[in-house]
Amino acid sequence: MSEGGSRIPRRGRKAGRAAGRRELVARSVHSAQLCLEEQDYGTAYAHFLLVLSLAPELKDDFKETFQYTLLKWAEELNAINRSQDLFNCYEQALELFPSDDVICNSMGEQLFRLGFRDEAAAYFYKAVKLNPNSVDAKENFYRVANWLVERWHFVMLNDKKRNLMYQKAIHKAIQKGCKTVLDIGTGTGILSMFAKQAGALHVYACELSKTMYELACEVVTANQMGNGIKLLHMKSYDLQIPDHIPDRVSLVVTETLDAGLFGEGIIETLIHAWKNLLLPPKPSEAYSGVCGQVIPAGAVVYGMAVECPEIRRHHRVGVKELAGVYLGTGVQFWSPVPSSHRSADITEPYDTEKMSRVPGGYKTLSQPFQALTVDFNSLQDLESIAAGKTCRLSIPVCEQGTLDCFITWFVLHLDNEHCLSTVPNEETCWEQAVFPLQNLPDGDYLVKPGDTIVVDISCPGCYLRCDFVTISRAGCLADDGGHSSKLSDNMILGNESELCDALASLHTTTLEDSTQMQCILETNEIALINNVLYHEQFKTAMSKVISSFISRENGSSWVNISSQPDEAVAYATVEPVYILDVSEGFSILPVVAAQLGQVKSYSSVEKLQHRLTIERLLETNGLAKDSLEFWMSKLDADDELLQRPKSDKLWSVIILDVIDISGLMRQEVMEKAAIARCLLQSGGKIFPQRIVMRGVLIESQTLLQESFVQGTDPTLGFLIAPSINQFKVPVHVFLNLSTLPHIPLSESIDLLHLEIMNPYSNHLNNSSTEIKVRIHKSGQVTAVPFWYHLYLDEEISIDTSSESSHWKQAAFVLDTPLQVEVGEELLLNVHFQNSNVSMTLKKLQ
Ligand code: 44T
Numbered sequence: 001m002s003e004g005g006s007r008i009p010r011r012g013r014k015a016g017r018a019a020g021r022r023e024l025v026a027r028s029v030h031s032a033q034l035c036l037e038e039q040d041y042g043t044a045y046a047h048f049l050l051v052l053s054l055a056p057e058l059k060d061d062f063k064e065t066f067q068y069t070l071l072k073w074a075e076e077l078n079a080i081n082r083s084q085d086l087f088n089c090y091e092q093a094l095e096l097f098p099s100d101d102v103i104c105n106s107m108g109e110q111l112f113r114l115g116f117r118d119e120a121a122a123y124f125y126k127a128v129k130l131n132p133n134s135v136d137a138k139e140n141f142y143r144v145a146n147w148l149v150e151r152w153h154f155v156m157l158n159d160k161k162r163n164l165m166y167q168k169a170i171h172k173a174i175q176k177g178c179k180t181v182l183d184i185g186t187g188t189g190i191l192s193m194f195a196k197q198a199g200a201l202h203v204y205a206c207e208l209s210k211t212m213y214e215l216a217c218e219v220v221t222a223n224q225m226g227n228g229i230k231l232l233h234m235k236s237y238d239l240q241i242p243d244h245i246p247d248r249v250s251l252v253v254t255e256t257l258d259a260g261l262f263g264e265g266i267i268e269t270l271i272h273a274w275k276n277l278l279l280p281p282k283p284s285e286a287y288s289g290v291c292g293q294v295i296p297a298g299a300v301v302y303g304m305a306v307e308c309p310e311i312r313r314h315h316r317v318g319v320k321e322l323a324g325v326y327l328g329t330g331v332q333f334w335s336p337v338p339s340s341h342r343s344a345d346i347t348e349p350y351d352t353e354k355m356s357r358v359p360g361g362y363k364t365l366s367q368p369f370q371a372l373t374v375d376f377n378s379l380q381d382l383e384s385i386a387a388g389k390t391c392r393l394s395i396p397v398c399e400q401g402t403l404d405c406f407i408t409w410f411v412l413h414l415d416n417e418h419c420l421s422t423v424p425n426e427e428t429c430w431e432q433a434v435f436p437l438q439n440l441p442d443g444d445y446l447v448k449p450g451d452t453i454v455v456d457i458s459c460p461g462c463y464l465r466c467d468f469v470t471i472s473r474a475g476c477l478a479d480d481g482g483h484s485s486k487l488s489d490n491m492i493l494g495n496e497s498e499l500c501d502a503l504a505s506l507h508t509t510t511l512e513d514s515t516q517m518q519c520i521l522e523t524n525e526i527a528l529i530n531n532v533l534y535h536e537q538f539k540t541a542m543s544k545v546i547s548s549f550i551s552r553e554n555g556s557s558w559v560n561i562s563s564q565p566d567e568a569v570a571y572a573t574v575e576p577v578y579i580l581d582v583s584e585g586f587s588i589l590p591v592v593a594a595q596l597g598q599v600k601s602y603s604s605v606e607k608l609q610h611r612l613t614i615e616r617l618l619e620t621n622g623l624a625k626d627s628l629e630f631w632m633s634k635l636d637a638d639d640e641l642l643q644r645p646k647s648d649k650l651w652s653v654i655i656l657d658v659i660d661i662s663g664l665m666r667q668e669v670m671e672k673a674a675i676a677r678c679l680l681q682s683g684g685k686i687f688p689q690r691i692v693m694r695g696v697l698i699e700s701q702t703l704l705q706e707s708f709v710q711g712t713d714p715t716l717g718f719l720i721a722p723s724i725n726q727f728k729v730p731v732h733v734f735l736n737l738s739t740l741p742h743i744p745l746s747e748s749i750d751l752l753h754l755e756i757m758n759p760y761s762n763h764l765n766n767s768s769t770e771i772k773v774r775i776h777k778s779g780q781v782t783a784v785p786f787w788y789h790l791y792l793d794e795e796i797s798i799d800t801s802s803e804s805s806h807w808k809q810a811a812f813v814l815d816t817p818l819q820v821e822v823g824e825e826l827l828l829n830v831h832f833q834n835s836n837v838s839m840t841l842k843k844l845q
Helices: 010-037 041-054 056-079 083-096 101-113 117-130 135-148 152-157 160-175 190-197 210-222 266-276 309-315 379-386 474-480 496-511 523-529 532-560 565-574 589-594 608-620 669-678 701-707 721-727
Strands: 180-184 202-206 229-232 251-254 293-295 298-307 331-334 351-353 369-375 391-396 405-413 419-421 432-436 452-458 465-472 517-520 577-581 599-603 628-630 651-655 680-687 690-695 731-735 749-755 766-774 779-791 797-799 809-820 825-833 836-843
Touching: 010 041, 010 056, 041 056, 041 083, 056 083, 056 101, 083 101, 101 117, 101 135, 117 135, 117 210, 152 701, 152 721, 160 190, 160 251, 160 293, 160 419, 180 190, 180 266, 190 202, 190 210, 190 229, 190 251, 210 229, 210 721, 251 266, 266 379, 298 452, 309 351, 309 405, 309 432, 309 523, 331 608, 369 379, 369 391, 405 465, 432 465, 517 608, 532 577, 532 589, 532 651, 532 680, 577 589, 589 599, 589 608, 589 628, 608 628, 669 680, 701 731, 701 779, 701 809, 749 766, 749 825, 749 836, 779 836, 809 836
Parallel strands: 180 202, 180 251, 202 229, 251 293, 331 517, 577 599, 577 651, 599 628, 651 680
Antiparallel strands: 298 369, 298 405, 351 432, 391 452, 405 419, 405 432, 452 465, 690 749, 690 779, 731 809, 766 825, 779 797, 779 809, 825 836
């Protein structure tokens, strides 16, 4: 029926339509509710969508039911992998409820589950902004904030010296005539603001990260420079003239640098900029016309040979035997950084470390040597680095020691007057690049004065590389044709290089034993293998459980069939003890278990290479192949991880990996413990049985500097802190507590006891404890670092903060420091919820 042809008067027509709508709405509400009762969430959701689109005034009434329906329907869509439909649903839901934090948070969780971390993080952030009290959204946000805004932004912005140097260099260039500026990788926009402040006419800034771009927009506006700086959310390679910037610029400023100088792609970035975005460079020193220039103007990379037990322990397996398991010669372990003996399967170009804070310190074995120089104002220089030329250096050893790695740092010449250094002992926010040595024959690591280390410096794929070639030993130098004096000159070798190649290949041939298999492990996995005590402790604890079962089984068998003692013994030997290790990553514990006899052990390693390694270890240790099985290959999905070994069997031991290497408790530990308890046979054990979280009140300026921007002083008066500090998180992870500059203000205290074996303990998934803490030194409490004691049983405990630990520590950073006096008593509230810990500290009245 067309409206025009209707006989109902206008008002009546309207009223009729309204009545029709009301009826449709009412019917749909009814249907939706029926569907809900029948758990048909998909149809219920469709009805609710219709209802709320037709009758937005009902949104308030149905909000919670709608949320519930959406979450249920999303669960189903997720289970059947209909991801696109799932996201469509969320988008529709967000159109209806654009400011609903629950929907935002849930959308984030779905995105996160599917691996869209950045997108997920953005939704968590939005959810927190919408509802700052939402505990779930906050916890989710804290876990991902690091991906949105990496923590080094805080450190760099707090580095006043670095900011000042850049400011001075930029001011100078602009005063000398550079009037148009492009800031590549602007981050929060600080360098662009320096340029504008100095009087640049036009400032363009590009940033590839969406969050950082948005943050820069906020910062620039907050500093009233919104009109003077044009921000572009793009990679510098995609900038087009005149689409994005009207013309070539006279100055490019950038700090797209990492610890290894080139790791953020500055070589490629500047080659592109010189070809497409910059005015031609200065033809001669005397030329005074407008030309193109880059800040920083160049850099010199330095290197040094170093002994460092901590780096060694993370890159080389130094033990031959582990709790009775012979590691032998069958497997060669590698960390995922390049080494001269192996170029395939590299996942990272180098490791990075703040050398001044490496636990146990380090010893320099050579003088610093100049590894490489680069002129960022020379396209030719940049292109020759990109072409990957190799430079061979020989480094005289000046101290006796174990050659564990080379480290590199750089001096950044912003211009001919201003420079910054990332040298280890300097007060700098920078880390150094670390190039560890691996798998040399045992004695070869030892060096002494008189020896000369030969290294190759190159930049394959524009990543700095520092490869060990060989060592010319003190006594052998006379044989190399009398070039010994030249060897100590620190320069590129000519005819020695042949000798070196020969020596190097000699090493490689002895190493490339065809019977040996290669296994690449994460650095923390290598540190774990090097932890002998850890494996011994597990071995002892497992042996105790096994012997309790065997004696029990023998006992009961004797009682049951006492007339046939021989059979009873036979029965005891055929019935194995079932041990499941669900550690994350590589773990040798199942081999340790298998070796104990009368055990059926289950490993949950996933990577093929890791399985082959475990199999090889069984073989070299003379263990039957069927004494160990790979649990994951028997399961269809990850969430089936915890289930019975066989339909009629239960576990005797379940090893749970409760602490993440970052120092945080893993997610859903208590839930996993609850499932594990149900899968244990009587007398069985979960390792660890109990977790005790320990902590200490400390004063640490360093920790504050790394957690949030300290007002406007370090940023030279610019307002950056209020914007970027929205991304601060209260828990700082991956700490080396032993070397963190800090003052302890209290004794170490127990913060939390989690009973993994006891379902009735009061700390389940949500608890709050008040702890009295006595102050033993006056100062400002800024943080509470924490670590764990993992009790395998009543006697055996593992301390995650010990020297040989593969775990790092974490710290809860207080919002505002608390001034305390010696002798005072404070009340520390430790709140535990869903594996997350938060704390509040107050004075006792
Ligand atoms: N890390 C050092 C500094 N970008 C890395 O998106 C020292 C690490 C560090 N944008 C501890 C301590 C320290 N076009 O926001 C980033 C990045 C952006 C680009 C547009 C391009 N071609 C690029 C390249 C990068 O630039 C910003 C800075 S780059 C990294 C600085 C404190 N751990």
